[in-house]
Amino acid sequence: MDNRIVITYGEDIWKMTRDVLKESGLGNLIPKGSSIGIKPNLAVAKPADSGATSSPVIVSALIEYLKEQGYDDIVILESSWIGDSTKRAYKVCGYEEISEKYNVPLFDVKQDSYTVKNFNGMDIEASDKVLSLDFLINIPVLKGHCQTLVTGALKNMKGCISDREKRRFHTRGLHKPIAYLNKIIKQNFILVDGMCGDLDFEEGGNPVQMNRIFCGTDPVLIDSYMADSIGYKPHEVEYINIANDIGVGSSDIDNAEIVVLNRDESIAKPSPSRKVQRLAQFTNAKDACSACYANLIRALSRLDDEDLLHRFKDNPVFIGQGFKGVKREGIGVGQCTSGISKNIGGCPPSTSAILDFLRNI
Numbered sequence: 609m610d611n612r613i614v615i616t617y618g619e620d621i622w623k624m625t626r627d628v629l630k631e632s633g634l635g636n637l638i639p640k641g642s643s644i645g646i647k648p649n650l651a652v653a654k655p656a657d658s659g660a661t662s663s664p665v666i667v668s669a670l671i672e673y674l675k676e677q678g679y680d681d682i683v684i685l686e687s688s689w690i691g692d693s694t695k696r697a698y699k700v701c702g703y704e705e706i707s708e709k710y711n712v713p714l715f716d717v718k719q720d721s722y723t724v725k726n727f728n729g730m731d732i733e734a735s736d737k738v739l740s741l742d743f744l745i746n747i748p749v750l751k752g753h754c755q756t757l758v759t760g761a762l763k764n765m766k767g768c769i770s771d772r773e774k775r776r777f778h779t780r781g782l783h784k785p786i787a788y789l790n791k792i793i794k795q796n797f798i799l800v801d802g803m804c805g806d807l808d809f810e811e812g813g814n815p816v817q818m819n820r821i822f823c824g825t826d827p828v829l830i831d832s833y834m835a836d837s838i839g840y841k842p843h844e845v846e847y848i849n850i851a852n853d854i855g856v857g858s859s860d861i862d863n864a865e866i867v868v869l870n871r872d873e874s875i876a877k878p879s880p881s882r883k884v885q886r887l888a889q890f891t892n893a894k895d896a897c898s899a900c901y902a903n904l905i906r907a908l909s910r911l912d913d914e915d916l917l918h919r920f921k922d923n924p925v926f927i928g929q930g931f932k933g934v935k936r937e938g939i940g941v942g943q944c945t946s947g948i949s950k951n952i953g954g955c956p957p958s959t960s961a962i963l964d965f966l967r968n969i
């Protein structure tokens with residue numbers, strides 16, 4: 609599917625996963641008899657609603673889909689970040705139940721042997737188990753990252769190397785080794801958990817309910833779309849640029865084919881995160897859809913980084929279906945607020961579109 613991204617919005621994780629897999633035709637992309645690896649993001653031992661880890665419901669729905677398509681040689685692989693135990697993460701995140709129910713083994717990459725592979729003069733210790741697979745399905749979480757701005761498909765491959773290599777990645781500045789790793793290990797399909805990723809941190813704690821799942825086959829394109837979804841231009845993320853330049857994939861989201869299967873109609877709920885609550889003070893929301901509201905919160909978070917939030921202190925941003933037909937002065941986001949004097953349309957408008965609009969107010 610290369611330049612195609614299939615996305616759906618909503619709350620029914622099982623159905624959403626099934627829908628995007630069916631539309632993507634994943635079953636036709638995998639050669640028969642392949643050994644398949646599923647690589648979630650279980651960097652830390654925290655459940656998915658913390659905003660840090662991949663939903664076990666997505667993984668279960670994926671495994672059922674693969675089994676229906678006739679694939680039985682499936683393994684789940686991960687190496688949690690340095691200092692956390694992968695086994696503990698499997699347990700806390702609900703993966704032991706998946707393993708039992710579907711008879712799919714859980715592999716701890718920390719216990720594996722490694723082979724040194726080289727790209728462009730850089731040696732990288734890659735997991736032998738991962739290298740032996742025929743087809744790799746990556747399940748990153750749509751979340752921000754304090755060092756690399758976004759953590760997506762390319763960066764999630766850090767769970768496929770030794771802990772020693774992870775340490776070395778940091779001393780090498782992260783971006784170049786992340787991009788180079790993706791020349792050494794190819795991921796074949798990416799299924800993004802965009803249900804409730806963290807605002808800024810790999811380890812969760814400030815989840816933003818974003819209610820979306822999307823998939824594609826180009827990790828650079830997927831990461832570019834992820835960056836855009838949380839308010840960054842793809843070219844602002846250094847490892848996306850490098851990966852694009854060395855031919856891992858394309859960051860050209862302007863020419864991507866985005867297939868939207870379903871709009872989100874669920875109403876945004878208050879977030880337990882203090883940080884998200886603080887950003888919410890700059891909004892005036894009435895029956896805002898979760899995906900739309902999440903895009904606004906992400907945009908406000910970027911404005912906070914740029915020290916521009918004060919502009920909206922006495923001018924909170926109107927959003928939501930409760931403002932349909934309302935005519936008044938102010939700032940409105942989404943087609944429901946088209947009667948507000950300064951408005952950006954869209955249903956929902958993207959984070960980057962909201963950000964550009966609010967920056968120029």
Ligand code: SF4
Pocket residue numbers: 895896897899900901927928929941942943944945954955956957
């Ligand atoms: S514009 Fe209105 S209907 Fe559309 S996503 Fe936003 S709140 Fe929902």
